[in-house]
Amino acid sequence: MFRKLDDTISVAGQIMPEDVAEAAAQGFTSIINNRPDDEQPGQPSSAEIETAAKAAGLSYRAIPISHAGFSEDQVQAMREALEETSGPVLAFCRSGTRSTLVWALARSRMGDDPAALQAKARGAGYDISPVQPYLGAA
Incomplete structure (x- = not known):
């Protein structure tokens, strides 16, 4: 269910919400929600996931990204979330793709090598080639 990009x-x-306890049991310390509320009927709200995260002792941040694309503010918010966490993060969206793409952009701005990011994403079954031209951009 959870695909590891790196440690x-x-x-x-x-x-x-019931998956949050499993995330805590696996050692995650933070959850980042990259999915907008009401994107699909029946999905839990950000508030429901946040409540479950707090109950499990996890930090929580919502950085919703629609299918319209990413803004620099969203990339910066992801960077800040990654920098501020004290342990493994679980980021989610509808399929994990947007979370992987914004992670790659944020990590690139933190100085990570684009080829290494590509390899990590590929290892987890994700393709970051749509953002490849922006990796390493300031």
Whole structure:
């Protein structure tokens, strides 16, 4: 269910409030929600996931990204979330793709090598080629 990009972050498709306890049991310390509320009927709200995260002792941040694309503010918010966490992060969206793409952009701005980011994403089953031209951009 959770796909490990590296020791600091894993990504997932939509999680449910009951999945948060499993995330905590696996050692995650923070959840980042990259999915907008009401994107699909029946998905849990950001507030429901946040409540479950707090109950499990995890930090929580919502950085919703629609299918319209990324803004520099969203990339910066992801960077800040990654820098401020004290342990492994679980980021999720509908399929894990947007979470992986914004992670790659944020990590690139933190100085990570684009080829290494590509390899990590590929190893977890994700393709970051749509953002490849922006990796390493200031």
